[in-house]
Amino acid sequence: MGPDIQFANPEFFWLLLLLPVALLWYFFRRKQQLPTLRISSLRAFSTPSLVSRLRPLPFILRLLALAAVITALARPQTENISTRTKTTKGIDIVMAIDVSSSMLARDLRPNRLSALKEVAAEFVRQRPSDRIGLVVYAGESYTKTPITSDKRIVLSALEDITYGQLSDGTAIGMGLATSVNRLKDSKAISKVIILLTDGVNNAGFIEPQTAADMALEYNIKTYTIGLGTNGNALSPIGYNADGTFRYGMREVEIDEALLKDIATATGGEYFRATDNETLETIYDEINKLEKTEIEEFKYYRYEERFRPWVLLAGGLLLLEWVLRITVFRSFI
Template sequence: MLENVQFANPQFFWLLLLLPMAVLWYFFKRKQENASLRISSTKGFSTSSFLPKLKPLLLALRLLALAAIITAMARPQTKDVSSRTKTTKGIDIVMAIDVSSSMLARDLKPNRLSALKEVAADFIKQRPNDRIGLVAYAGESYTKTPITSDKSIVLNALREITYGQLNDGTAIGMGLATSVNRLKESKAISKVIILLTDGVNNSGFIEPQTAADLAVEFDIKTYTIGLGTNGNALSPIAYNADGSFRYGMRQVEIDENLLKDIAKATGGKYFRATDNEKLEAIYDEINKLEKTEIEEFKYTRYEEKFRPWIYLAGALLLVEWVCRNTLFRSFI
């Protein structure tokens, strides 16, 4: 009866303290309720009836009825809360990912590309109300996934991104331009590109500054991330006879000035990630900077549960009255 029940007026439960006082009063005053008769002997009187011993049952019934009434006064009720959310500011996001051979460098664990995919997957999962697309670029660029609200499609596409799908190189301008192309028709209030690279622009036929101007024209904010440790990193430097990479130390070259200019021109921000923890922190910061505004409407429905307690109290009082005027009538 009390499962998932709360009380609107729990202060009435203080009245339950009167019940022990009523019990004490009864045991102190019960001898005065019955008239006494002094006789020299009870021989000849039958004393085998057990009904007088059950007389306190009347008090118990009355007290239980009183407890039920107090519980009803406390207004037991159940609460059903339903909510409806309304997205008032949706964000369309394109993640442009460098997949050149340098992304296989092992200064991040297990390598830059794998570390990025893991962090990017967590970022995508934290954006349930936004549309997200993926662009991959190396010596050229292509759209891996158009912007979509289906996160499972985006996550599957992210897992499929590997080195070797494009000619090697770093076409930052191409990656940015393709991302702009994916967002230019978007009707979202906020449009964002997250451009990540670990190198300098050395491929493609679109200059990064030209792509940045396009982003400005279509009001697309760009966050840029330079990935890689300062100094040298263990990176692919040649192929072995079996086709696998031979690794060696190679200088990390990131055109930070270019990435800063792109971010500044488009109203975004530049970040530098030198290890897994910093990369994760950068995506967390971007996640906080680009918040989707959501209105939540909550509806609460209360269902009163005091009536069963009133019925119980009435039933107990009726039983007490019947017993008092039938079974225990000759003893009162």
């Protein structure tokens, strides 16, 4: 019996207890029906034939047929389950990511940008029912990926983010405003921006407070994350002759007051990530705060499997009848 078979009426299997009782009754009755002949020697008699030895076969076939009928009564069946999910509360999310040169600081492993990409990718994988978009900003900002439900596109674009795609600087207001522009026409019930930066607003032509007011006007909640250890961090401080960065210790400066104001004004929260573990915990916390309600429908389809057992029982009874009127006719 395959592991996918189940029985609708397993209580009928209790009837199988009758089989050993019937078997004992048959052999007890058979001994009583056989006459007893006392003789001094068996030499005059030939060895019992194969047919006489197989005399119980018809009765055994009848018991097997009865077992097959009981199995059919238990209604073996297979169950196929199809699932359909319906998102009852969709969330559109835009992740605004700072890609300024300070994101190459090595206070997170291997650096801030690489650590962020790894954690953000896991966050995307955990939101299968939501649409997600990416905005990157440094001295200016642009949309890396419009909001989409295709997570492969988002993950590929996230992996493709590197330093040097924009002029250096930290235009927090521009990054937030571009994110708002991506979400303002969204029909989703909940709209969320996750804005991450490791510095102070020092570029762009849109003030962060103005962008926060825009987010509030379109009912877009903003979570802000300040990224960087407390104190000093090994950061790019110049260029070597071959064009690579020269690293040195530099004080970590984050405008936490601004980030808190943006989060408070829009109904979000501010978080501070000082290491890889804290950053991962923050994204887990946001994942819990922004829950998507999903309604799941399961459809069950049962396929009855009793017919082969009925046919088997019929075949065994037919074989038993044929044997009784042919091979074992002289014993009946």
